[in-house]
Amino acid sequence: MTQAEIDTRIDLLLGRKKNTSRYVARGKKKS
Incomplete structure (x- = not known):
């Protein structure tokens, strides 16, 4: 590592x- x-x-x-809510909404698009 x-x-x-x-x-x-x-x-x-x-x-x-x-920022759980933000990562749930935008995290899916980025990942």
Whole structure:
């Protein structure tokens, strides 16, 4: 695992906790 990959996963986990509703709506389109 690269440091960048770890940071990205952390951002995604934190982002989901903070803006769950936004990630549910926009997360599906991005992923």
